[in-house]
Amino acid sequence: MTANLYALFASHFPADKTACCIETHDGQYYSWGDVERASARIANLFASLDLPRGSRIAVQVEKSPEALILYLATLRAGFVYLPLNTAYRAAEIEYFIGDAEPAVFVCSPKNFGWVAQIAFKAGTRHLFTLDEITSGNQGRNSGSLLARAMHFPDTFATVDRQADDLAVILYTSGTTGRSKGAMLSHGNIASNAKVLQQYWHWQADDVLLHALPLFHIHGLLVAANGALLNGSKMIFLPRFDAAEVCRQLPRSSIFMGVPTYYVRLLADSGFDRRTCRNIRLFVSGSAPLLADTFTEFVARTGHTILERYGMSETAMLTSNPYAQERRGGTVGLPLPGVSLRLATTNENGHDTVSGPNEIGDIQVKGPNVFQGYWRMPEKTAEEFTADGYFKTGDVGKFDSAGYLAIVGRSKDLIISGGYNVYPKEIESVLDEIDGVVESAVIGIPHADFGEAVTAVIVKRPEAKLTTDGVIALMKTAIANFKVPKQVFFADELPRNTMGKVQKNLLRERYASQPDITSSAC
Template sequence: MNANLFALFESRFPADRTACCIETHDGLYYTWDDLDRATAKIANLLTALTLPAGARVAVQVEKSVEALCLYLATLRAGLVYLPLNTAYQEAEIDYFVGDAEPAVVVCSSANFGWVSKVAFKHNTHHVFTLDENRTGSLLQRAAMQPDQFTTVARQDDDLAAILYTSGTTGRSKGAMLTHRNLASNAQTLHEAWGWRSDDVLLHMLPIFHVHGLFVASHGALLAGAKMIWAPKLDMAQILKFIPRATVMMGVPTYYVRMVQEPRFDREVCANMRLFVSGSAPLLLETFDAFRERTGHTILERYGMSETVMLVSNPYDPAQGERIGGTVGLPLPGVSVRVMDGEGRACEPGVIGNVEVKGPNVFKGYWRMPEKTAQEFTADGWFRTGDVGRFGAEVAGRAVPDSYLTIVGRSKDLIISGGYNVYPKEIESFIDEMPGVAESAVIGVPHADFGEAVVAVVVRKPGAEIDEAGLIGTLKGRIANFKVPKRVHVVEELPRNTMGKVQKNVLREQYNTL
């Protein structure tokens, strides 16, 4: 049996392949036949490049149906897909390309000049362009290829994708996900969330990370269900398309915006059966306000780049209720435990380190065997780095012992608008700037984004630091979601007796923008 993830999707395509697979926000229709032919053409192009086995295809392009086809074609051709956030700047792309050594890089036409220089610097010989308006050299070259392709056979343990997920120290790590990791999780969510062939997914998420690319897209593809495809969150488009949709996935920011829209009410979403929230904690205030406004209870879940989905509030009421502030129950086939610092299991209600095990847990970090070994326990459990508890209570309400609540992170990760922000990376950029002695980056509460990035900077003696100037410089070097919303200039940073910066003190001191 071919374990290639695309072969699994292909087996679930509807019998009527002339049916609509994807409808775009601007009125385009792609049938299942269109998807099959487009992925075949791109897979033939990639195969014609005679790439080595396991070659990586790095992609930094705007969201489009053709970008999804590129992902599926990469799988189909037996290669490894490497999605990159569209906000990444040259210094970041230089690191990813240098580390992953992709055989192919695909970028937007606007970035071709500098991306191609980075690619050639690292001996990547094939650079294509792909734009959201269905133009670019990738499609021009693929158009000349045959529209039939036999999906390349792959084993369960063969790599399907590498997702870079930064650490709080050092540079980014490439999480290696296999065909089995992704297939098992897609099949589990298919059952857990009641996916049906007549579902219609409103897809407004980016497709460069787990939530939009794997959880949302895989769900619809595996169900043979239609997607309505929009480039990003847009309330006018939500109001237009929600009446025809049955499923929507979003980060908490999406639901905050929806609740703020007076026209978003029960009538608009009467056809919906499931709203899913993830990638960041959902405020109880938003959870309650959304239910009051629409009559729908948002389903919260928990996952990571290294594991895809791990835990979910129940879809089926017979399995339990959806409890705000919790991430629910471990998914079938996934084991979750909460451990204390001595490696003992915590009792319900006791906070500890969240560890997980299952067929969805990644193969390891790309070219980092020592780091991989550190992140797994002796008995094979992955240390998530998150802190949580089973049971206890949330906002004064009792929580069953089988439900997991994530209460924080063992490291200083910031989650802003659903995106992971790692302080050490931003601090390294700030510390290089003229007049800066040192810096500390923290997250502070933000009603819209969950957390906002704030920098606390110590200036060198006699130096002057301009907040707007520092922020402006960072905007040219790193992704916008990483750029601090505020910069506070101080004489010194608070430290403990061991000399470590006390970021908890900084968070208390600068807890508002």
């Protein structure tokens, strides 16, 4: 029996293929039969390209039902799906194409010009476009991928794949600034989806309100996969909008979001108990949920948000329980099949397991843990212990009941609005700005984003740098979610005796300061 992830999903599709699989916010309707036929056409197109086994299909497109169908078609055809953040710019895309060497790249029509220059120069054989389909342009200007696929049959025999075969590559940056491709197999993803289906008590009549992006593990491998495995309808929003979410919530039973979504819902006067009357489960992840948000949400809606913990390399690791107590400030209990431990290093350099309320590095093992980093065997070996546990880089502690709390990170990762931001990458761009001597990037607690990316810059005396000027330059160079929301200027950066910048002191110094104005320094 094949372990192809698409075959697993298809085995759980409703018997009535005319039932709705995806409904868009503006009333478009995609049945399960539509999804099967459309994914078959695209899979047939890919099969006709005579691609080598294991070829990567890189995708940077706007969210749409067709984008999700493209993901399914890639799995069905036996190739490797590689989603990329739509905010990435040319320098970032050039790196991903050079590293992953995709045989196919699918982009938005508006980006075709600059993407084509990069892709063809790097040797990418096939470039297609896929537009965001709306009620105003459905069937027109939808891109070359669908135009080509329309000429192929609407049936396709799903390619046989084993559980260890690679299904998806998710790029996750490292503290050195070099992005790493986390390789997830069909078995990794399937095991996690099946555990979550049971642990979160998915019901036959569940309807998922999907407001997350599709290039991220949360929106794709948790939310969308959960609905596909359960044969549940999805209401697709192109992006999060509090008013639109409030309008669609009464028609839904499950909602998943990052903490920023919940902060913005609470700020909407139309969000109340009546709006949430049919919701069975609210899930939060990808960043820490502030205690005030957790408490206020219960008071406003009567619902307790379920927090969970995962990462690109492991999918979901822990979750607050569905039917038992959900503890604010924790990410719950290890999921079934996941072995999770906290480790510390003693004076002899040996790892020892931490007891209750002791802080340690989070390490995990299980069928959900990835295969390693793409073309980085040395880095892969470095991130695993001798007995096979993956070192997450996060630091946590268990309470007396076994609930895990994330208390920090052993790396300088910043999580802003649910996205991973790595300081070194941003610092390298800041340091190239004329007049900048050096920089340090830190995360400061923020009620909306969880953490705000903040830059501290040492400039040359004659430099006429301003906050707005630096931010404007950064917006032309990197994805918007990485751009500092605050910029401070300092005479020097604090360092320890070894010369390392003491970012903990910077956090303490600037956490309580208001945003500075845009004035020359």
